[in-house]
Amino acid sequence: MKFYDALGLEPKLALDSDDVKKRFYDRSRQWHPDRFSRASSEEKQRSEEMTAVLNDAFRALRDPVTRAEYFLRESGLELSKDAPPELLEEVFDLNMALEELRGGDESARPQLAAAQERFTGMLGDADASLAEYFTNYDEKPDRAVLDEIHATLNRRRYVSNLVREVEKELNVHSAN
Amino acid sequence: MSTLQIDFGHAKPRIVGIDLGTTNSLVAVMDLTGPRILSGIVPSVVSVTSSGEVIAGSEAREMLITHPERTVYSVKRLMGRGMADVQDELKLFPFRIAENSESVLKLQLGDKVMTPPEISAHVLRKLKEDAEDVLGAPVTQAVITVPAYFNDAQRQATKDAGRIAGLDVLRLVNEPTAAALAYGLDKRKEGIVAVYDLGGGTFDISILRLHDGIFEVLATSGDTHLGGDDIDNLLLQIALEDIQSEWGENVSDNAGLVQLLRRAVIQAKEALSFAPSAWIDLEYGPRKYQREIDVQLFNRLIEPIVERTLGPCRSCIKDAGVTVEQLNEVVMVGGLTRIPLVRSAVERLFRKRPHTELNPDEVVALGAAVQAGILGGEVADKLLLDVTPLSLGIETMGGLMSKLIHRNSTIPASATELFTTAVDGQTNVLIHVLQGERELVKDCRSLARFDLKEIEPMIAGMARIQVRFLIDANGILNVTAKDLRSGKEQSMDVKPSYGLTDDQVEAMILESYDKAEEDFKERQVREARVEADAILGATDKAREDDAYQALSEEDRAAIDRAMNELRLAYHSDDHLLIRNQIEKLNQATMSLAEAIMNEAVGKALKGTNINA
Numbered sequence: 078m079k080f081y082d083a084l085g086l087e088p089k090l091a092l093d094s095d096d097v098k099k100r101f102y103d104r105s106r107q108w109h110p111d112r113f114s115r116a117s118s119e120e121k122q123r124s125e126e127m128t129a130v131l132n133d134a135f136r137a138l139r140d141p142v143t144r145a146e147y148f149l150r151e152s153g154l155e156l157s158k159d160a161p162p163e164l165l166e167e168v169f170d171l172n173m174a175l176e177e178l179r180g181g182d183e184s185a186r187p188q189l190a191a192a193q194e195r196f197t198g199m200l201g202d203a204d205a206s207l208a209e210y211f212t213n214y215d216e217k218p219d220r221a222v223l224d225e226i227h228a229t230l231n232r233r234r235y236v237s238n239l240v241r242e243v244e245k246e247l248n249v250h251s252a253n
Numbered sequence: 254m255s256t257l258q259i260d261f262g263h264a265k266p267r268i269v270g271i272d273l274g275t276t277n278s279l280v281a282v283m284d285l286t287g288p289r290i291l292s293g294i295v296p297s298v299v300s301v302t303s304s305g306e307v308i309a310g311s312e313a314r315e316m317l318i319t320h321p322e323r324t325v326y327s328v329k330r331l332m333g334r335g336m337a338d339v340q341d342e343l344k345l346f347p348f349r350i351a352e353n354s355e356s357v358l359k360l361q362l363g364d365k366v367m368t369p370p371e372i373s374a375h376v377l378r379k380l381k382e383d384a385e386d387v388l389g390a391p392v393t394q395a396v397i398t399v400p401a402y403f404n405d406a407q408r409q410a411t412k413d414a415g416r417i418a419g420l421d422v423l424r425l426v427n428e429p430t431a432a433a434l435a436y437g438l439d440k441r442k443e444g445i446v447a448v449y450d451l452g453g454g455t456f457d458i459s460i461l462r463l464h465d466g467i468f469e470v471l472a473t474s475g476d477t478h479l480g481g482d483d484i485d486n487l488l489l490q491i492a493l494e495d496i497q498s499e500w501g502e503n504v505s506d507n508a509g510l511v512q513l514l515r516r517a518v519i520q521a522k523e524a525l526s527f528a529p530s531a532w533i534d535l536e537y538g539p540r541k542y543q544r545e546i547d548v549q550l551f552n553r554l555i556e557p558i559v560e561r562t563l564g565p566c567r568s569c570i571k572d573a574g575v576t577v578e579q580l581n582e583v584v585m586v587g588g589l590t591r592i593p594l595v596r597s598a599v600e601r602l603f604r605k606r607p608h609t610e611l612n613p614d615e616v617v618a619l620g621a622a623v624q625a626g627i628l629g630g631e632v633a634d635k636l637l638l639d640v641t642p643l644s645l646g647i648e649t650m651g652g653l654m655s656k657l658i659h660r661n662s663t664i665p666a667s668a669t670e671l672f673t674t675a676v677d678g679q680t681n682v683l684i685h686v687l688q689g690e691r692e693l694v695k696d697c698r699s700l701a702r703f704d705l706k707e708i709e710p711m712i713a714g715m716a717r718i719q720v721r722f723l724i725d726a727n728g729i730l731n732v733t734a735k736d737l738r739s740g741k742e743q744s745m746d747v748k749p750s751y752g753l754t755d756d757q758v759e760a761m762i763l764e765s766y767d768k769a770e771e772d773f774k775e776r777q778v779r780e781a782r783v784e785a786d787a788i789l790g791a792t793d794k795a796r797e798d799d800a801y802q803a804l805s806e807e808d809r810a811a812i813d814r815a816m817n818e819l820r821l822a823y824h825s826d827d828h829l830l831i832r833n834q835i836e837k838l839n840q841a842t843m844s845l846a847e848a849i850m851n852e853a854v855g856k857a858l859k860g861t862n863i864n865a
Contacts, residue, residue, distance in 0.1 A: 114628040129665035
C-alpha cells in the first residue's frame with residue numbers, strides 16, 4: 078500500500094503514533110523540496126512528488142480512524158453513508174428532539190444532552206474495539222475481522238456526524 | 254578617506270528574503286551570524302514621473318501628495334483579484350481602474366496602464382537594487398513572503414511580480430511562518446506556538462508545532478482584507494467629516510489633500526500606540542485642521558477590527574487540534590500589534606503574554622532570509638512544513654464543490670481523480686477547479702478551467718483520464734493529466750479565472766526586461782564615479798591645507814599621480830578599475846589625512862580650553 082511504503086512501514090492496522098511521526102519528520106528532512114532548490118529539475122520534481130505522497134500518507138495514517146478507512150479502501154471496502162440499522166430508532170427520536178429545539182422548544186435540551194453523552198460514549202467504545210480488532214487482524218489477517226472493522230467504522234462515522242450535529246444545535250441555541 | 258573593501262568573489266549567488274508588504278517592503282539576507290536587513294524600509298508605493306519614468310519607494314510616496322493621480326499605494330490588496338472582488342476597495346481607496354479590466358485588473362497611472370503584478374514588480378526591483386548595492390553583486394533569486402491566507406491567484410500574482418522584476422522566486426513563504434522562523438523559537442525543542450500577524454492590509458493566524466528544528470504548521474486562518482488600512486480609512490472618514498463642517502466644503506475629491514490628510518491620520522494612529530492621545534494635524538496652504546483623538550475614542554473605533562481577528566484565531570486553535578492551555582508561546586507580527594488594545598485582546602484570548610521582542614515590521618523579512626538560507630543550504634538544521642489555507646476542489650453535478658485536498662493539509666499535497674466522457678464521441682472534458690470551504694460552487698473562488706481536449710472519440714464512459722492536482726510548496730496549484738488508455742500525457746488548455754496567463758507574464762518580462770546584469774554594472778559604474786567625485790573633491794580641498802605643503806615632495810607627487818590615474822579611470826566603464834584607483838588615492842592620501850585630522854583635533858582641543 079502506497080502510504081505505508083512512503084513511511085517505510087509494513088501494512089499493519091495498529092501503529093505506534095510516535096514512530097509514525099518520527100518517520101514522517103525524518104523523511105521530510107530528506108525529501109522536502111527545500112533540500113533540492115539547487116538540484117536538477119527532474120530531482121526537484123521527484124522530491125515534490127515524494128513529499129506530496131509522504132504528506133498525504135502521514136495525514137491518512139497518523140489517525141487510527143483515517144488509517145483504517147484507507148486500509149479498507151485499499152482492500153476494496155468502501156464506507157457507506159447509511160444509518161446503521163441498530164441505531165435507526167434512536168436516530169429517529171433524536172431528529173425529533175433536534176427539530177423541537179430548532180423550533181425553540183427548550184424542553185428538548187435535556188434529552189439532546191443525554192443523547193450527546195451516550196453517543197460520545199459510543200465513539201469511545203468504537204475506538205476501543207477498533208484497537209482490539211487492529212491487533213487481532215495484524216496477528217492473523219482474517220476477512221471476518223476486516224468486516225467487523227468495516228461495520229465499526231461505518232457506525233463510528235455515522236455517530237460522529239450525529240455528535241457534531243447535536244453539538245452544533247446545542248451551541249447555536251445556547252447563544253440565544 | 255578609507256573605503257570599504259567589497260568582496261566580489263562570493264562563490265554562490267545570494268538568495269534574498271523579501272517581505273512584500275501592503276504598506277512597506279523590506280529585503281534581508283542570511284549571514285553567518287543570522288538574518289540581516291539589507292537596507293531601509295521601502296514604502297510599497299509606485300509612481301509615474303512627468304517624464305514617464307516609473308519610480309518606487311520613498312520618492313514615490315512623496316508623489317502621493319504632489320501627484321496622486323499618477324501614484325498608487327496598497328496595491329497588494331488588488332493582487333490576484335478580479336473586478337467583482339474589489340468593489341469594496343474601490344469605495345475606500347483611490348485606485349483608478351483602467352478600461353477593459355476583467356479577469357486582470359489594470360490601473361491607470363498617468364498615461365501608463367499597469368497590472369498589480371507589474372506595479373509590485375517595481376517595488377521588488379527597488380528592493381533588488383538596494384540589495385545589490387549593499388551586497389555588491391547581482392541578486393537574481395529570492396524568497397518572497399505572502400499572507401498565509403492568500404489564495405492560489407494571489408500567490409501566482411506575487412510570483413508573476415517577481416518574474417517581471419527579474420527575480421527567480423524560489424519560494425513563497427507564508428508571513429506568519431516566516432516570523433516564527435525569525436524568532437528562532439526552535440531553541441525550544443518541542444512546543445506549540447501561535448503567530449498573530451496583523452499588518453497593513455491582511456490578517457493571519459497560524460499555529461505551529463516545533464520539533465527539533467522542524468516548524469510544522471498545524472493550521473492557519475485569516476482575512477486577506479483586514480489591517481491598518483482599515484483603521485486609516487476610519488480616521489480619515491472622521492477627519493473629512495470634520496473638515497466638511499469646519500470649512501463648509503467637501504474636500505474628499507481633492508486627492509492631494511486627502512493624501513496629506515491620510516499621512517496626518519497615520520501619524521496620529523502610530524502615536525496612539527504609545528501616547529494617551531494624539532493630534533491629526535493638517536496644514537493645506539493657508540488652511541488648517543486639527544483634531545485630538547484620545548485612546549478611548551481610538552479604541553472604540555478599532556474594536557470591531559480587533560474583534561474580527563478573534564474569530565479566525567478561535568477556529569485556528571480548533572483546526573490545529575490543540576487547546577489554549579497547550580500553546581507555549583504567542584508571537585506578534587505586523588505594525589498594528591504595537592497597539593495596546595490589540596495586545597491585550599490577544600493576551601486575553603491566548604491567556605499568555607505575547608512575544609514582542611523583535612521589531613514587528615522587520616520580523617517577516619528576517620524570516621524570509623532564514624528560509625533563503627534553508628534553500629541555499631546554509632541553514633541545514635531547520636525545515637518548514639506549511640499548509641494550504643483553503644480547500645481545493647472541482648465542480649460536480651448541480652453546482653456543488655467536491656473537495657479533493659482539504660485546507661490545512663501539509664504542502665506539497667496531491668489528489669488524483671479519474672475522468673471520463675458522458676456521451677458517445679465526446680472529445681472534450683471540462684474541469685472547473687475551485688478553492689474555498691463552502692458547498693456551492695458560487696460561494697467558492699474559481700481558480701481555473703482545464704479543458705481536456707483531443708480525446709479520442711469512443712463510447713461514453715470508456716475514456717480514462719487521470720488528472721493529478723498538486724499544490725506545491727508555494728501553495729500554488731499544478732495540474733497534470735494522463736490518458737490511462739494510451740499512457741500518454743493528455744493535452745489540455747488552462748484558463749486561469751483571475752490573473753495573467755503565462756504568455757502575458759512572458760510578454761511583460763520581455764517588455765520591461767531590464768537586462769539585470771547590464772543594469773547592475775551600469776549602476777556600479779555610476780556609484781563608483783560618485784565616490785571618485787567625492788574623494789577627488791576632498792583631495793583637491795586638502796591640497797589647499799597647510800598640511801599638504803608640509804608633506805615630502807615624494808608624497809605630494811604620489812598624490813598627484815594617483816589623482817591623475819583616477820581621472821583617467823573615471824571615464825572607463827569598468828567600476829572595478831575606478832574602485833581600484835580610488836583605493837590607490839586613498840593609500841596615497843593616508844598620511845595627509847592623518848595630518849589634517851591631527852590639526853583638526855588640535856584645534857578642537859584648543860577650542861575646549863578657551864570655553865573652559
